Amino acid sequence: MNTKIRRLKKKNFSNTFIIIFAVVLNIVVSLLMGHWSYSWLPIQASEAAHYVDNLFAFETSIGTFIFLGCTGTMAWILVFNRAPKYDESNGEPLEGNLKLEIIWTIVPLILVLAISTYSTRVNYKLENLGSKIKYDFGAEVPFVEEKKVFDYGPIDVISRQWNWEFVYPNGIHSSELHLPINKRSNFRLITEDVIHSFYVPAFRLKQDIIPGSVITYSLTPTKEGVFRLRDAMFSGAYFSQNQTNVIVEPEDVFNKWIKETVKKEPQNGLNPAGRLYEKRLKNGNRGWATVKPAPDPKVNEVGSEARPHDS
Amino acid sequence: MTIVNYDPRLVKTKNPYPKGPNDWKRFFSFNTDAKVIGIQYIVTALFFLLIGGLLGMLIRGELITPPSDLFDPTVYNGLYTMHGTIMLFLFLFPILSGLTNLLVPPMIGAPDMAFPKLNALAFWLVPVFSIILLLSFFVPGGPASSGWWSYPPISIQNPLGKVLNGEMLWIIAISLSGISSIIGAVNFVTTIIRMRAPGMGFFKMPIFIWTVLAAQLLQLLGLPALTGGAIMLFFDLTFGTSFFRVEGGGDPVLFQHFFWFYSHPAVYVMVLPVFGIFSELFPVYSRKPLFGYKFVAVASFGITILSLVVWVHHMFYTGTPMWMRNLFMFTTMLIAVPTGVKVFAWIATLWGGNIRLSTPMLFCLGGLFNFIFGGITGVMLATVPVDIHVGNTYFVVAHFHYIIFNTIAFGIFAAIYHWFPKFTGKMFYEGLGKVHFALTFIGATLNWLPLHWAGLLGMPRRVASYDPEFAIWNVLASVGAFILGVASIPFILNMVSSWVRGKPAPPNPWKAIGLEWLLPSPPPHENFEEDIPTVLNEPYCYGLNKPFVEDEQFYIEKSLIKH
Amino acid sequence: MLTENQNLSLNHKPGHVKHDGHNMTGFIIFLCSESIIFFAFFVGYSVLKISAPVWYPAGINGIDIKMPLINTVILVSSSFVIYFAEKYLHKKNLWGFRIIWFITMIMGSYFVYGQYVEWSELTFSLQSGAFGGMFYLLTGFHGLHVITGILLMGLMLFRSFIPDNYKGGEMGVESVSLFWHFVDVIWIILFGLIYLWQ
Numbered sequence A: 001m002n003t004k005i006r007r008l009k010k011k012n013f014s015n016t017f018i019i020i021f022a023v024v025l026n027i028v029v030s031l032l033m034g035h036w037s038y039s040w041l042p043i044q045a046s047e048a049a050h051y052v053d054n055l056f057a058f059e060t061s062i063g064t065f066i067f068l069g070c071t072g073t074m075a076w077i078l079v080f081n082r083a084p085k086y087d088e089s090n091g092e093p094l095e096g097n098l099k100l101e102i103i104w105t106i107v108p109l110i111l112v113l114a115i116s117t118y119s120t121r122v123n124y125k126l127e128n129l130g131s132k133i134k135y136d137f138g139a140e141v142p143f144v145e146e147k148k149v150f151d152y153g154p155i156d157v158i159s160r161q162w163n164w165e166f167v168y169p170n171g172i173h174s175s176e177l178h179l180p181i182n183k184r185s186n187f188r189l190i191t192e193d194v195i196h197s198f199y200v201p202a203f204r205l206k207q208d209i210i211p212g213s214v215i216t217y218s219l220t221p222t223k224e225g226v227f228r229l230r231d232a233m234f235s236g237a238y239f240s241q242n243q244t245n246v247i248v249e250p251e252d253v254f255n256k257w258i259k260e261t262v263k264k265e266p267q268n269g270l271n272p273a274g275r276l277y278e279k280r281l282k283n284g285n286r287g288w289a290t291v292k293p294a295p296d297p298k299v300n301e302v303g304s305e306a307r308p309h310d311s
Numbered sequence B: 001m002t003i004v005n006y007d008p009r010l011v012k013t014k015n016p017y018p019k020g021p022n023d024w025k026r027f028f029s030f031n032t033d034a035k036v037i038g039i040q041y042i043v044t045a046l047f048f049l050l051i052g053g054l055l056g057m058l059i060r061g062e063l064i065t066p067p068s069d070l071f072d073p074t075v076y077n078g079l080y081t082m083h084g085t086i087m088l089f090l091f092l093f094p095i096l097s098g099l100t101n102l103l104v105p106p107m108i109g110a111p112d113m114a115f116p117k118l119n120a121l122a123f124w125l126v127p128v129f130s131i132i133l134l135l136s137f138f139v140p141g142g143p144a145s146s147g148w149w150s151y152p153p154i155s156i157q158n159p160l161g162k163v164l165n166g167e168m169l170w171i172i173a174i175s176l177s178g179i180s181s182i183i184g185a186v187n188f189v190t191t192i193i194r195m196r197a198p199g200m201g202f203f204k205m206p207i208f209i210w211t212v213l214a215a216q217l218l219q220l221l222g223l224p225a226l227t228g229g230a231i232m233l234f235f236d237l238t239f240g241t242s243f244f245r246v247e248g249g250g251d252p253v254l255f256q257h258f259f260w261f262y263s264h265p266a267v268y269v270m271v272l273p274v275f276g277i278f279s280e281l282f283p284v285y286s287r288k289p290l291f292g293y294k295f296v297a298v299a300s301f302g303i304t305i306l307s308l309v310v311w312v313h314h315m316f317y318t319g320t321p322m323w324m325r326n327l328f329m330f331t332t333m334l335i336a337v338p339t340g341v342k343v344f345a346w347i348a349t350l351w352g353g354n355i356r357l358s359t360p361m362l363f364c365l366g367g368l369f370n371f372i373f374g375g376i377t378g379v380m381l382a383t384v385p386v387d388i389h390v391g392n393t394y395f396v397v398a399h400f401h402y403i404i405f406n407t408i409a410f411g412i413f414a415a416i417y418h419w420f421p422k423f424t425g426k427m428f429y430e431g432l433g434k435v436h437f438a439l440t441f442i443g444a445t446l447n448w449l450p451l452h453w454a455g456l457l458g459m460p461r462r463v464a465s466y467d468p469e470f471a472i473w474n475v476l477a478s479v480g481a482f483i484l485g486v487a488s489i490p491f492i493l494n495m496v497s498s499w500v501r502g503k504p505a506p507p508n509p510w511k512a513i514g515l516e517w518l519l520p521s522p523p524p525h526e527n528f529e530e531d532i533p534t535v536l537n538e539p540y541c542y543g544l545n546k547p548f549v550e551d552e553q554f555y556i557e558k559s560l561i562k563h
Numbered sequence C: 001m002l003t004e005n006q007n008l009s010l011n012h013k014p015g016h017v018k019h020d021g022h023n024m025t026g027f028i029i030f031l032c033s034e035s036i037i038f039f040a041f042f043v044g045y046s047v048l049k050i051s052a053p054v055w056y057p058a059g060i061n062g063i064d065i066k067m068p069l070i071n072t073v074i075l076v077s078s079s080f081v082i083y084f085a086e087k088y089l090h091k092k093n094l095w096g097f098r099i100i101w102f103i104t105m106i107m108g109s110y111f112v113y114g115q116y117v118e119w120s121e122l123t124f125s126l127q128s129g130a131f132g133g134m135f136y137l138l139t140g141f142h143g144l145h146v147i148t149g150i151l152l153m154g155l156m157l158f159r160s161f162i163p164d165n166y167k168g169g170e171m172g173v174e175s176v177s178l179f180w181h182f183v184d185v186i187w188i189i190l191f192g193l194i195y196l197w198q
């Protein structure tokens, strides 16, 4: 009798030890993963990036903890609870446990509350999205008064099948987006045909551009460099070509660029989809149907397709 | 006395299809027997898995190098659109309808479905709309190429201006598929509500039945919204109306709401029956009762209800106002709670069991492993700031293939193996099954794990070409996809040869508890016929000494008698 | 079936319950589902109307309500009329049923006729912007349901002449009548949305 209790106690003790050890190990690995997760993301080049990455790291840690917790338990079971070859007997007939059920309803609920509170805060912090105004498509794009503060703009971002054009307050047209560093720039997002999406991975920001609506949007770049701007809402045949560069420069360089570009004569801007389509026509127009790409935009600053980008 | 060992001598007898002509021709006819229809569905669906998988491998072939060199971009767009459409509407929905048809009547002790003729009609619509969809490859201009969402305005651009075009056939096919699913749903729900065996109250139904009920209710509530949207899209495309066309004052975002109001719940329509499969199989192969039966059962309805109010998480970056984004983020994440109840219950079911790693169990374990992963990336997507970065990138593609292939297809394979002996009357080859599992697990992981990083780094989905910095992840993924292609060989081999010349199966080869296991393998035309058992307990009482049905011995012996 | 082992026997009552009453269950489930399509259209109508910069097509500031109002009264009253037809059937008064049932059909047909007249007098078309499309979609889709209802009633009328048709219950008549009420309720909402909310 006594020995049995002692043996049970011993077993309990070693079980507790194993569980504590496993939980601690899991926490350590999860924190490491969270730390590590920063390296899976592109360069942080906007104010938003920092917040998004922290949130992502937080989720990676929680996610790793849950994943390893569940799969670790499964692995333990697979190692220690395997049936011997000809053993067809039943396992321990546990039907359920109310206390456990309550715990594993409440704990995820708390986690979910924590994550959503955190990310709601980040949402309010960023507030990139301004107003979205419907207008009579085909008529002049209305001017929208942006109520939120910004330092520069508004820059018109014009998207089409399949090229980008940026129009600055002083009337410059450009195929590349130049932005002053550490200034909150404001945009009017406009599309001339279908839905596109303004997406700069290094900024961690994305906003769809809806035909028939003009959407205002603000962001603050925080790092000098060349970053890819990608269309992220499927927009037809040459969707994958609908990319250009964002160039973030110090304010004086930016101002100089503005001043010099005004003087340049408008010429044909970047339009890789147009080139591909010409090639297709030359090769006998094979392939499935597509609408014709929009003609080359007339821009003061052509930019370069070959410019190496930082991310 | 729960389980009685069968007498092996009885099993040696030949076991033709009782009470039905044992000939293969009935699988090609308008047969109203749910078991025939189930097999018709499953085989048709597997054929389309092969086609969809082939398209998937063509996609991966294009993406193994950065430039768009294998196909013209227009062709690539058509390929992935058709891949997504075929996989969802020609593979996944039909195969789940097939399993539901096979399993629901025997599991609840009904002789057949409530409306057998409608049931056959629902099935025969599948080849009809499949052919319409496949024909669209051959119309001028090619098939639909605007993604499986078919968002206007691209979907109504109609570059050639012809009335007959791929997009139009796509809409017709999807609408017919919707009609087929609605007929099926009415049938399943009626059958489950009205035709259960005596004694089988709701809390004695197998979990699979619970999940089917939850999933089919979602079909009934959600599908009509998509149908409505599809009708309006069809009018815009063909008759020049302006529901979604901005030039006439329409709103393209409205379509997105119609689409996701259904298509989000649709993902739970797909996954719920697989949850049911997990809940059926884990107890059998760990020889333990399902942990917390009632919680697992009710959690299905928690998922159903919540899933109706989360659709905007697919539209966080379309200009949705802040309050809506926060609200839908929260509801979306809440789904993790009932889902967690299920996941933890399965793990607790395994705990302390007598685990047997046969092929169905391996697929279940692999599926659960992948599901936890895919669910967690889902929760990451639900948080607005993260979704704004990774939305519409390969992170999303990886998330949903982790669930849709690495979980759901795994669960379906598990179900096919588990119930194969029951409905064909033949045993399958365990060795080939294990090879199939190993190749599938390795291929699936290699295919989808690396793509998460491509997405995090900002690689958009639906691109025919991409910047070279994403090449490494894509090469790994493509290799994984080709391994998946190879993995289908042992599977096909196993299924075909086992069915043709496998060992005859005993009524209850896995010693499982459940009404279907009290029937002969394969079950006779009307299952229990005149002697429907009276159910006493829920079907998971392994080792509990609770009898499952009245006169269990009678049914066990009856199932062993040769016909 | 138990050819070899005849001495196997049950010590409980045979469990098979005859389930014949599925049709109504199935039909009700179907109608619930069907109503969601209308719901989707109604939501679409409201959203488009609320957010549109311009709603009515050029040259139109609203639609005439007189004719549709008469139509509405007729359709709504036919829902009461059909109820009495059912009553007669319950009382096994076959001719009473047939006559009243036929009157319902006439009322329904008049509704369709009225709708046709209204359509032919309108100055805008299906292609006239979001409003034009919505108007014809909603009234047309509802009209299709009315026509289906009338055809089903015709079928039931025909079947009432088959001897012993009601031995197994009056499921068909009950379902059609339910369908008719459904069509009626949808119309009331539709009328409110399109004609009253201008």
Ligand code: HEA
Pocket: A066, A070, A107, A108, A109, A111, A112, B266, B267, B268, B270, B271, B313, B314, B332, B333, B335, B336, B337, B339, B340, B341, B343, B371, B372, B374, B375, B376, B377, B378, B379, B380, B381, B382, B383, B387, B390, B391, B392, B396, B399, B400, B403, B404
């Ligand atoms: C088919 C099945 C399926 C399933 C089951 C899910 C499940 C989930 N999905 Fe997924 N999803 C898809 C299929 C599926 N998804 C598809 C096809 C798309 C893309 C469509 C397209 O764009 O083409 C998509 C896209 C998608 C998006 C949109 C991304 C975008 O386009 O920007 C989002 C965002 O919120 C999302 C979230 C979720 C969440 C939160 C779950 C949750 O249900 C997951 C819940 C599960 C778990 C969380 C794991 C288990 C739980 C625990 C162990 C408890 C503890 C956990 C926590 C406290 C976190 N999914």
Ligand code: HEA
Pocket: B046, B047, B049, B050, B052, B053, B054, B056, B057, B059, B060, B080, B081, B083, B084, B085, B087, B088, B091, B092, B146, B147, B148, B149, B397, B401, B404, B405, B409, B447, B461, B462, B463, B464, B481, B484, B485, B486, B487, B488, B491, B492, B495
């Ligand atoms: C059920 C759903 C399902 C399944 C199973 C799959 C499976 C696969 N999918 Fe796909 N996929 C989608 C649904 C699915 N997918 C959807 C909805 C999209 C979005 C489309 C869009 O954006 O619009 C998508 C998009 C998508 C993309 C992104 C395209 C893009 O955005 O540009 C890619 C790229 O890698 C891809 C690849 C694959 C691959 C390699 C597989 C592999 O896992 C396939 C492996 C399978 C096989 C190789 C066949 C094996 C066959 C058998 C076992 C059958 C045996 C037969 C008999 C017995 C007769 N899929």
Ligand code: CUA
Pocket: B110, B111, B113, B114, B194, B195, C017, C018, C019, C020
């Ligand atoms: Cu349904 Cu007997």
Ligand SMILES: [Cu+2]
Pocket: B263, B264, B267, B311, B313, B314
């Ligand atoms: Cu969703």
